[in-house]
Amino acid sequence: MFEHLKTLPQDPILGLMKTFREDPRSNKVDLGVGVYRDEAGATPIMAAVQQAQQRLLETETTKAYIGPAGAEGFNHLIGQLLLGAGHPALNDGRVNVVQTPGGCGALRMAAEFLKLCKPDTTVWVSTPTWANHIPLLGGAGLSIREYPYLDKATLSVDFDAMMACLEQADAGDVVLLHGCCHNPSGADLDADQWTAITDLVERKGLLPFIDIAYQGLGEGLEQDALGVRLMAERLPEVIVASSCSKNFGLYRERTGALMLISANAAQGQAATSQLLSAIRSHYSMPPSHGAAVVEMILDTPELMQQWQNELNGMCTRILELRSALSRALGPAGDFSFIERQRGMFSFLGISPQQVQSLRDEFGIYMLDSSRINIAGLSTATLPRVAEALKEVAGRAE
Ligand code: LMR
Numbered sequence: 001m002f003e004h005l006k007t008l009p010q011d012p013i014l015g016l017m018k019t020f021r022e023d024p025r026s027n028k029v030d031l032g033v034g035v036y037r038d039e040a041g042a043t044p045i046m047a048a049v050q051q052a053q054q055r056l057l058e059t060e061t062t063k064a065y066i067g068p069a070g071a072e073g074f075n076h077l078i079g080q081l082l083l084g085a086g087h088p089a090l091n092d093g094r095v096n097v098v099q100t101p102g103g104c105g106a107l108r109m110a111a112e113f114l115k116l117c118k119p120d121t122t123v124w125v126s127t128p129t130w131a132n133h134i135p136l137l138g139g140a141g142l143s144i145r146e147y148p149y150l151d152k153a154t155l156s157v158d159f160d161a162m163m164a165c166l167e168q169a170d171a172g173d174v175v176l177l178h179g180c181c182h183n184p185s186g187a188d189l190d191a192d193q194w195t196a197i198t199d200l201v202e203r204k205g206l207l208p209f210i211d212i213a214y215q216g217l218g219e220g221l222e223q224d225a226l227g228v229r230l231m232a233e234r235l236p237e238v239i240v241a242s243s244c245s246k247n248f249g250l251y252r253e254r255t256g257a258l259m260l261i262s263a264n265a266a267q268g269q270a271a272t273s274q275l276l277s278a279i280r281s282h283y284s285m286p287p288s289h290g291a292a293v294v295e296m297i298l299d300t301p302e303l304m305q306q307w308q309n310e311l312n313g314m315c316t317r318i319l320e321l322r323s324a325l326s327r328a329l330g331p332a333g334d335f336s337f338i339e340r341q342r343g344m345f346s347f348l349g350i351s352p353q354q355v356q357s358l359r360d361e362f363g364i365y366m367l368d369s370s371r372i373n374i375a376g377l378s379t380a381t382l383p384r385v386a387e388a389l390k391e392v393a394g395r396a397e
């Protein structure tokens with residue numbers, strides 16, 4: 001059975017992690033995979049998480065099955081975190097949340113759910129988008145179409161092109177949007193653009209599917225959820241995939257959620273029953289630990305405060321690194337967009353050859369697309385990265 005199988009190339013993001021690990025140079029810098037790093041280059045366990053884990057250890061009474069929807073308390077609190085307590089969709093009973101194995105689990109189960117709704121569903125994704133979006137959604141059998149998102153000259157959102165393209169979408173098509181901190185570009189929609197896209201989606205009968213994996217790491221917990229909240233209030237149906245990997249630092253605990261906003265409570269109940277049946281036939285139920293930690297934090301005022309302080313610190317540090325990198329690159333080319341972009345990532349807009357030179361000559365790792373993880377920089381490494389980048393960017397191609 002196995003003899004015809006060919007070895008596949010490495011995953012573009014996870015493969016780079018391995019190549020970086022194997023590089024013996026002591027001054028190497030990892031700007032590849034999207035994990036938050038502190039000044040020392042470490043990805044520590046957040047203090048709020050450590051405390052919640054300690055409390056869990058003392059109070060947890062069972063390891064019995066948790067069920068396909070995961071923990072009810074977690075689901076309720078994630079709904080509030082995404083929408084804000086008292087959001088009209090919550091008050092109207094239009095919101096159902098299920099716990100998933102990470103944001104990837106949420107994305108994949110949303111795709112499986114969409115296939116149940118309409119087997120020939122088309123999903124429009126931004127160009128560029130996160131490298132795993134297309135495998136996750138296309139792998140479930142959905143048709144993928146792309147809409148332009150990034151103006152390559154200015155590395156900002158090409159909103160006119162995006163809107164013009166989405167005019168071609170048919171009623172019932174799904175539009176995948178990044179809730180904040182667009183991955184890979186860091187170029188986010190502003191409030192007016194969220195309003196305009198909500199108008200378009202409403203007028204054309206499209207279904208928005210928002211992936212929000214970085215809430216709190218762009219401008220703050222509330223500001224980053226602006227698009228999700230607006231759409232959930234104005235539109236009858238919205239799908240939201242969220243992740244606790246980055247904002248709780250729970251990467252390996254695989255903690256995420258899938259939220260269905262439905263036209264009314266009865267439709268929400270039917271839709272959720274379909275989703276839960278799909279979950280049962282895929283992985284049966286999600287792992288418990290990460291969600292139990294998140295629930296403990298969100299449900300305990302002092303842990304919530306501690307977590308928000310830590311998250312705000314991470315967000316501020318990323319914004320400071322953005323300004324510092326943009327300043328250090330100075331007149332070497334226009335890199336001012338780095339300061340305007342939000343979240344962990346920026347696209348540098350340099351060629352794959354220049355990316356390769358940075359890797360080979362300087363030990364500076366980024367994705368071939370020139371996406372860098374800003375949070376992988378530190379005040380110690382930033383000057384060397386900026387110098388190398390200036391040198392490579394200044395070479396004739
Ligand atoms: C990234 O984009 O680097 C992260 O979301 C990690 C991943 O799984 O790709």
